[in-house]
Amino acid sequence: MKTIIKLQLLILTLALSVISCSSDDDATQELSGENNLTIEFDNSVNGDDLLLGTSSYTNSNGETLTINRFNYIVSNFVLIDAEGNEYVYPKDDSYFVVSEEEAMNEVVLENIPAGDYVAMRFGVGVDQEKYLQGAEGQGDFLQIAEETEMMWSWQAGYKFLNFEGIFTSATVTEATNFQIHMGSHGSSLDNYKEVTVELPTTALVSESLSPIVHFAVDANEILDGNTKILLSEKAVVMIDEVKSPQIAVNATGMFRVDHVHNGENIEH
Template identity: 80%
Template structure:
């Protein structure tokens, strides 16, 4: 390469770098207005798609599961930007039921202020503050919970998780029903959990940018997480002072951000 051509190449490379940096800067500095942010929940079992009633899944306890229900409540969403500022979604609108059988798999957060968001925090279940507002303070959540079998009764409270099906194991040869229901039972057994998920790609919100955050949700974590829950020992877990908190901790670890899609959308 001649000296002149080498010089021309360096000038071109520098120009491309400046242009790229300028484009990135423009994308974040011109974030104004507000828009929606959508969160999609893709339910799976240890990397395989969750298919109700039709597939079997084997966990590390050598239990073979057929799943016919997988519902849970997510709530109290908070978005965190690059500066550490937090936007708390309005509490009265921040409770959603995800249900595989009812085809409820998305949460749409509306009127999110423009920003460059790096993490999302939310809860699994319904916090005591919300429950103590009484039946009249639950809004649409109460009716939807009743329709999707996410309540025991108003007195007993919400089911934060409803995980049901049948199983066999080395010690259980005939298919046996299992029911894993987890929730809070008064102030003495509060199983509501909050956690923060970092985004692999920043979610950009502006008047013409409406991102989608795609979560991979692994139902296998419920029984096969940090604490192993053996269905062959107890196939029905609803109110259990030992196992219910263990299941709550396991279930809180089933959420992972798979990817973020920053797309243009000016309708909000």
């Protein structure tokens, strides 16, 4: 009887071992190959949809804004997996304009290696290394930036953020134009910033899985974020040694991942 029991236990152990190995093999197989990872940017204002030129939004500064333009540059994407390994997206292909008025709200990162990605790091703006490659080193991105109002001139550089509209306040009762253009101006005013976000759900990439990462981007953070920026004090901010760096930091707070879709051809 003991021999039979031992034999049964041995058979059970071997069966569990085979199942375990098979499961591991399946998991490894599921996350093999490469695929695209899509990032969608859904622009809003303090929880409300951003509607250019038609809706008004009041911030905690007591200023009411009608927004006519909301464009920004995102760049230098890095994907971080569950083990802390980083995949750096090819730098020459890693610069994108997100434009509400041009309906440019999707970034596709191509040929991402299979993995279970739990976080993402990216830049807001264009880093000095890229800019110093000269106009010939910018590729097609230079023309895209020019066409979407994200350049002052080549000598003056890129606009990392182009935020425009009209506003009123308790002290500015007549509708007044505002312009917030944030960029870098020489080594003394480098406003390129990086953002790291955690994903609420692991983004799974494999030969058969192409995830969509959905960002909720809050334009309210530009003026109403870490530092309060009063348009009634200065309605046009372009090159300001005090306010421009503050706006650059505020802009990093705009980005939050709302959800992740894992799969292909998912309605969203």
